[in-house]
Amino acid sequence: MSFSAVRDKVRAGEPLGFDDGVTLFRHPNLLDLGQLANDVRERLHGERTFYNRNMHINATNVCVAGCRFCSFARLKTGDPGAYTMTLQQAWGRLRERLAANDPLTEIHIVNGLNEELPFSYYTDLLAGLKRLSPTVHLKAFTAVEIFFFHQHYGMPVAEVLSQLRAAGLDSLPGGGAEIFAPRVRHKLCADKCDADQWLDVHRTAHRMGLRSNCTMLYGHVETIEERVDHLLRLRGLQEETGGFQTFVPLAFHPDGNALRRLPAPTATEDLRAFAVSRLLLHNIPHVKAYWVMLGIKTAQTAQWFGADDLDGTVQEERIYHMAGAETPQHLGVADIVHLIEQAGRLPVERDTLYNVVAEASANAHGKPFRRAIAPEAGRALP
Amino acid sequence: MTVGDAPTTDRLAIWAPPLTCARPFVAALENGPNKDLFEVTEAAPEDCAHAFRSGRAAVALVSSERFWRLAHDPALDVRIVPHAAISVHGALPNHLDEAADEHCLGDVARTVTEWRKRSGLPFVSWLWVARAGAANEPRLAGLFRRLSAVLADVSVTAASVASAEFLRYELGSHELSGLAAFVEELHRTAGLPSSERPSLRIRLLDLDLPDPLGLPVVRPRRKVSGKTSIDGLLADAAAGSRIAPEAAALLYERASLLDLGEAADRRRRALHPENIVTYIIDRNVNYTNVCVTACKFCNFFRPEKSREGYTLSRDELAQKFGETVALGGIQILLQGGVNPHLPLTYYEDLFRWTKSNFPLALHALSPEEVSFIARQESLSIATVLERLIAAGLDSLPGGGAEILDDDIRRRISPLKCSTDTWLDVMRQAHRLGLRTTATLVFGFGERPEQMVGHLDRLRALQDVTDGFTAFICWPFQAEGTRLRLGDDTTAQRYLRIFSLARLYLDNFPNLQVSWPTMGPTIGQVALRFGGNDFGSAMIEENVVSQAGAVFKLSAADIEERVRAAGFVPCRRNMRYELLSSHPPASGKSHVTAVSRPIGLSASA
Numbered sequence: 001m002s003f004s005a006v007r008d009k010v011r012a013g014e015p016l017g018f019d020d021g022v023t024l025f026r027h028p029n030l031l032d033l034g035q036l037a038n039d040v041r042e043r044l045h046g047e048r049t050f051y052n053r054n055m056h057i058n059a060t061n062v063c064v065a066g067c068r069f070c071s072f073a074r075l076k077t078g079d080p081g082a083y084t085m086t087l088q089q090a091w092g093r094l095r096e097r098l099a100a101n102d103p104l105t106e107i108h109i110v111n112g113l114n115e116e117l118p119f120s121y122y123t124d125l126l127a128g129l130k131r132l133s134p135t136v137h138l139k140a141f142t143a144v145e146i147f148f149f150h151q152h153y154g155m156p157v158a159e160v161l162s163q164l165r166a167a168g169l170d171s172l173p174g175g176g177a178e179i180f181a182p183r184v185r186h187k188l189c190a191d192k193c194d195a196d197q198w199l200d201v202h203r204t205a206h207r208m209g210l211r212s213n214c215t216m217l218y219g220h221v222e223t224i225e226e227r228v229d230h231l232l233r234l235r236g237l238q239e240e241t242g243g244f245q246t247f248v249p250l251a252f253h254p255d256g257n258a259l260r261r262l263p264a265p266t267a268t269e270d271l272r273a274f275a276v277s278r279l280l281l282h283n284i285p286h287v288k289a290y291w292v293m294l295g296i297k298t299a300q301t302a303q304w305f306g307a308d309d310l311d312g313t314v315q316e317e318r319i320y321h322m323a324g325a326e327t328p329q330h331l332g333v334a335d336i337v338h339l340i341e342q343a344g345r346l347p348v349e350r351d352t353l354y355n356v357v358a359e360a361s362a363n364a365h366g367k368p369f370r371r372a373i374a375p376e377a378g379r380a381l382p
Numbered sequence: 383m384t385v386g387d388a389p390t391t392d393r394l395a396i397w398a399p400p401l402t403c404a405r406p407f408v409a410a411l412e413n414g415p416n417k418d419l420f421e422v423t424e425a426a427p428e429d430c431a432h433a434f435r436s437g438r439a440a441v442a443l444v445s446s447e448r449f450w451r452l453a454h455d456p457a458l459d460v461r462i463v464p465h466a467a468i469s470v471h472g473a474l475p476n477h478l479d480e481a482a483d484e485h486c487l488g489d490v491a492r493t494v495t496e497w498r499k500r501s502g503l504p505f506v507s508w509l510w511v512a513r514a515g516a517a518n519e520p521r522l523a524g525l526f527r528r529l530s531a532v533l534a535d536v537s538v539t540a541a542s543v544a545s546a547e548f549l550r551y552e553l554g555s556h557e558l559s560g561l562a563a564f565v566e567e568l569h570r571t572a573g574l575p576s577s578e579r580p581s582l583r584i585r586l587l588d589l590d591l592p593d594p595l596g597l598p599v600v601r602p603r604r605k606v607s608g609k610t611s612i613d614g615l616l617a618d619a620a621a622g623s624r625i626a627p628e629a630a631a632l633l634y635e636r637a638s639l640l641d642l643g644e645a646a647d648r649r650r651r652a653l654h655p656e657n658i659v660t661y662i663i664d665r666n667v668n669y670t671n672v673c674v675t676a677c678k679f680c681n682f683f684r685p686e687k688s689r690e691g692y693t694l695s696r697d698e699l700a701q702k703f704g705e706t707v708a709l710g711g712i713q714i715l716l717q718g719g720v721n722p723h724l725p726l727t728y729y730e731d732l733f734r735w736t737k738s739n740f741p742l743a744l745h746a747l748s749p750e751e752v753s754f755i756a757r758q759e760s761l762s763i764a765t766v767l768e769r770l771i772a773a774g775l776d777s778l779p780g781g782g783a784e785i786l787d788d789d790i791r792r793r794i795s796p797l798k799c800s801t802d803t804w805l806d807v808m809r810q811a812h813r814l815g816l817r818t819t820a821t822l823v824f825g826f827g828e829r830p831e832q833m834v835g836h837l838d839r840l841r842a843l844q845d846v847t848d849g850f851t852a853f854i855c856w857p858f859q860a861e862g863t864r865l866r867l868g869d870d871t872t873a874q875r876y877l878r879i880f881s882l883a884r885l886y887l888d889n890f891p892n893l894q895v896s897w898p899t900m901g902p903t904i905g906q907v908a909l910r911f912g913g914n915d916f917g918s919a920m921i922e923e924n925v926v927s928q929a930g931a932v933f934k935l936s937a938a939d940i941e942e943r944v945r946a947a948g949f950v951p952c953r954r955n956m957r958y959e960l961l962s963s964h965p966p967a968s969g970k971s972h973v974t975a976v977s978r979p980i981g982l983s984a985s986a
Contacts (some may be wrong), residue, residue, distance in 0.1 A: 267903035
């Protein structure tokens with residue numbers, strides 16, 4: 001399979017197959033991939049790049065899973081660095097934002113798998129946040145956490161989800177997918193739910209009308225074939241449910257975890273992962289450049305390699321920063337808008353479900369950077 | 383028509399072929415106050431070479447086509463007299479077109495119109511050339527100084543004869559670019575295959591002349607052809623054609639990031655088909671932070687009386703140099719503040735001491751430092767450079783260029799050397815056989831045409847001297863400095879300017895990415911946007927790290943990133959010669975056999 005054959009397929013709007021994905025990952029010319037992914041990205045979203053005003057809450061890092069790539073988790077309360085926020089502390093985070101008149105639209109909540117907490121901790125957490133701000137969108141608990149709740153509290157996944165929804169849950173983040181291949185999961189995160197279980201949580205959520213995101217953690221011990229397999233499995237579920245909004249490629253960070261001898265992925269690999277994901281996942285609307293993980297400079301550049309979303313203002317992030325990310329804890333809206341505009345894109349503030357909150361009427365700099373797109377390059381989203 | 387005899391036996395002659403456009407010149411020479419000096423003879427232009435060879439003439443006014451022939455004559459050493467030329471910027475107006483036909487200028491007029499349309503560069507129609515060594519240079523300088531007085535009178539006449547819009551009496555960087563491109567074109571039309579083309583250097587006569595010669599400079603109206611498509615411009619540039627400044631500004635503002643990058647990447651592949659990315663191991667030693675230049679964008683310097691001011695002692699330097707050698711370093715990048723307490727002898731002693739104690743190359747003193755030493759010692763720049771070379775100087779770093787535009791320089795660094803001084807130090811260094819680098823710092827609120835003007839000045843000088851080895855650019859690092867500009871210094875702008883530079887600087891063999899300021903991430907990505915050098919595995923850096931850029935990479939880190947981007951890493955020295963084997967960790971005799979230098983001629 002040659003690159004030009006894959007390019008023809010993309011231009012004709014045909015879905016790519018496994019071999020196509022491998023070809024793309026192995027194609028030496030990064031800018032070829034960028035151009036092709038950018039065509040698709042511009043066809044879907046034009047010049048728009050989305051961002052939101054959000055905050056992260058990582059309520060506990062106590063976690064029974066011993067994932068080797070993780071620098072965040074501590075096995076039990078009392079271990080050095082272990083913490084569990086009281087509900088008042090967690091709610092206090094939001095109170096601070098509200099007191100500062102931050103018009104935030106989303107709270108992103110991801111935690112360790114803490115066996116010491118009752119299920120009511122989570123429902124109370126959500127309900128309390130909703131009481132403080134009824135309009136804020138609660139994007140909470142990865143599929144791994146939901147599956148842990150199912151096992152630990154002895155409830156079917158659907159029951160876990162509907163109780164959380166009743167307490168205020170609006171959607172699921174996409175974490176914990178890592179790489180689906182059993183070989184890799186066995187090596188890195190044997191305690192975590194497997195691929196089918198992860199996908200099943202999302203399937204259940206989608207069927208209940210909850211939207212969710214999905215991810216891939218790359219750049220550790222996985223092969224290119226395992227990456228392509230992972231992406232195609234996400235695409236398969238999307239074909240079935242249409243419930244994924246956004247795909248987020250996540251680069252492995254090696255500091256402070258059991259895989260510290262591995263080199264971190266470099267920026268050319270990051271951009272390649274973005275471009276190939278955009279091309280393979282034709283049915284997932286958005287690809288997000290998570291600046292906390294990528295670094296601001298690479299995240300900005302990723303807007304030309306398939307990404308149409310820069311995530312949000314974040315406020316405070318612990319998981320990547322404990323793995324050596326050197327990005328700031330917080331970006332102001334003005335900073336994000338600047339990054340987008342200087343890349344020749346049009347900044348659009350969105351809420352979690354991609355409703356437009358604010359959109360500049362025109363690129364402030366009036367820079368017509370955009371390339372003409374071949375009309376035949378179209379393939380409609382479901 | 384004989385105007386007069388020179389007062390001495392060493393007669394100087396100016397040859398002027400018949401030329402309508404030059405008529406004001408000639409007329410002024412006939413009527414001007416310097417009748418005693420010049421002999422203007424209407425001889426066949428072909429005789430010019432003969433007159434040069436026989437020593438009858440030292441200076442001639444020749445057309446650019448004839449200049450090409452003269453410059454190729456191996457028996458002659460022809461130099462252009464700086465700042466004295468007639469260049470044609472616009473299309474010739476109709477009335478001159480007719481006059482041109484009458485005076486056998488038809489060919490020139492057609493060439494000019496066509497040239498402008500195709501290249502977007504000025505057409506230098508006539509220029510003063512001199513035979514180097516035929517007359518001593520001070521005498522020529524005197525001659526041209528007096529000529530300039532005549533030419534000032536001429537300008538009024540010139541304006542009435544030819545509409546002032548298109549005639550200029552100046553030979554600046556823009557015109558030199560035009561001339562170089564025209565000569566290149568003549569090569570092509572002469573049908574010589576590229577391998578057989580004689581390599582023509584456009585060399586300037588080293589005259590101490592005011593710049594420009596007190597002549598009114600008529601700026602052409604800026605005009606960008608509406609027909610030129612971005613894709614077409616990029617395709618031409620990627621194929622190695624020279625880009626005009628207007629086209630470059632257009633590409634900078636309009637081309638998409640990936641299109642620019644792709645064109646630059648193609649150009650890089652053509653220049654460096656061996657797929658090697660080079661890097662050097664050296665140490666940046668800032669021997670003093672005391673500086674009287676006080677640039678607003680600098681967070682490194684301390685004023686003269688500051689308690690935080692330092693000048694490194696021999697012991698401190700010995701320790702740093704020794705560590706550098708032990709870590710496999712082959713060079714010291716030595717730069718400091720502009721410290722008025724350090725005389726030229728300080729540097730001479732320091733260089734000699736370094737050379738006798740360490741196997742290290744000295745890549746030392748930016749043009750600002752060299753020109754400051756010259757001013758302080760009341761010596762010419764050439765003398766300072768000659769003495770430093772004798773003491774062990776190997777090459778000059780290209781720092782302190784910022785934006786080579788005097789409006790910007792006055793705003794951000796009013797006490798720093800001017801654009802012309804910076805270029806002049808580089809010109810003289812190249813003339814003395816030193817290689818140097820060139821830099822650009824963006825983010826000072828400069829307009830695209832000012833940024834392109836900077837690139838244009840570098841390209842024009844490189845046409846003349848071929849002394850620059852590499853170009854490096856980075857964004858202004860604002861943290862802690864006194865300059866608050868809010869200008870765009872994001873990665874996008876870096877990649878855009880970087881790829882544009884790869885395309886514009888067609889005569890620069892190497893483009894170095896700036897990972898110390900952009901971070902290893904974008905540094906690596908820039909290798910796909912035209913870069914072929916990863917710079918230095920720096921053991922120490924004090925300047926940008928004082929203003930918020932803190933990144934560190936070892937040689938192993940660099941090699942890993944270069945490989946991950948799909949290239950083969952290889953160490954080099956300052957002249958970009960590949961070092962055939964890596965030095966052992968203890969590092970003694972590591973500047974071993976060197977393979978061929980990477981140059982423009984390596985492309986095929």
